[in-house]
Amino acid sequence: MPDRVNDTAAAYCRIWAERGVRAWEEEWWLLARDIGDRIGRLINAAPDTVTMQPNVTSAQAVILSCFDFTPPRDKVVMVDMEFPSMLYLYRRWLEGRGRVEVVTSDDGITVPLDKLLSAIDETTLLVPVSHVFFRSATILDAKAVIERAHEVGAMVVLDIFQSIGTVPVDVAALETDFAVGGCLKWLCGGPGACFMYVRPDLNRQLQPRLTGWLAHENPFAFERETLRFTTGAYRFLNGTPVIPAYYTCQPGLEIISEIGVPAIRERSVTMTSYLIAEAQKRGWSVFTPTDPAQRGGTVSLQLPEAATVCERLLAQDFLVDYRPEAGVRVSPHFYNTDNELSDLIAAIDDILADMN
Known part of the structure; x- marks a missing residue:
């Protein structure tokens, strides 16, 4: 958590206490657009094309609600390495109205690109895929997926949660149709x-069914019969925004912008390369690509009794996490030092020795 969060959280409380309902008109009403545009600048998105959402599952559901999945274009192509929420959502949403084809990984680390591309055909409507997979930190060749999807008339929903802030993302250059993500991880923000992101031309056309009063062009008219969609990012909003989260995410966005993602990426590659080299010296299984060009900001270590190792590391204030199949995930960021990384490796050595 950035130190500045204390100030922005206090500012929210002060404005709430001093201005009350007036804060909506004076500051809060446009905050979702302002924060969206800040995020947009990190991914080269046009102004007013990034909509804030409470979580990525909700964001994906809003996108899903824009489409009918009428045959013959009624298929969604996914990868079995996606975060479970996405698999749950798409399978449940498409029950009785469409199909989900899940492309399987051979090793759990990556997915054969040709296998994924061949699954995308003229019956495909959406391809929701991660730019960086959450277990292995493998970087997907998103450009190839997007080009194949567009070749057959399909659209791509690119999940950049595990890449934004540590791997450069340019939605305009990629020509992705949609992108979703959050501030919780590499952007140093909190939950909520x-x-x-919605491609500018789609931003003006789509009409989500998962909607609400904020999507109305005149929300304070409180019209009951007709929803006249507004233009721009607010078209994809629904209920009242999570205002406190917009205050607490601002310091992280400022810091990432000040440092710059290219510099963060350079430092990240150095740190993850060190972790992989140390793991290989010790014979630990690495569940992450060794090639930096194929690797995001995380290194997953398949250690013996990995869940227990993770618990003991957390007890020593090493902020790592455990994921089934992947093992202990280590995600160093720009603020971590070389000594902290070497201390982590030493701590794992000690824990494994103690467990034997």
Whole structure:
């Protein structure tokens, strides 16, 4: 958590206490657009094309609600390495109205690109895929997926939660149709500040069924019969925004912008390369690509009794986490030092020795 969060959280409380309902008109009403545009600048998105959402599952559901899945274009292509929420959502949503084809990984680390591309055909409507997979930190060749999807008339929902802030993302250059992500991880924000990008031309056309009063062009008219969609990012909002989350995510966005993602990426590659080299010296299984060009900011270590190792590391204030199949995930960021990384390796050595 950035130190500045204390100030922005206090500012929210002060404005709430001093201005009350007036804060909506004076500051809060446009905050979702302002924060969306800040995130947009990190991913080269046009102004007013990034909509804030409470979580990525909600963002994906809003996108899903824009489409009918009428045959013959009624298929969604996914990868079995996606975060479970996405698999749950798409399978449940498409029950009785469409199909989900899940492309399986051979090793759990990556997915054969040709296998994924061949699954995308003229019956495909959406391809929701991660730019960086959450267990292995493998970087997907998103450009190839997007080009194949567009070749057959399909659209791509690119999940950049595990890449934004540590791997450069350019939605305009990629020509992705949608992108979703959040501030919780590499953007050093808290929960409740997630987002969705919609390609500018789609931004003006789509009409989500998962909607609400904020999507109305004149929300304070409180019209009951007709929803006249507004233009721009607010078209994809629904209920009242999570205002406190927008205050607490701002310092992280400022810091990432000040440092710059290219510099963060350079430092990240150095740190993850060190972790992999040390793991290989010790014979530990690495569940992450060794090639930096194929690797995001995380290194997953398949250690003996990995869940227990993770618990003991957390007890020593090493902020790692455990994921089934992947093992202990280590995600160093720009603020971590070389000594902290070497201390972590030494701590794992000690824990494993103690467990034997």
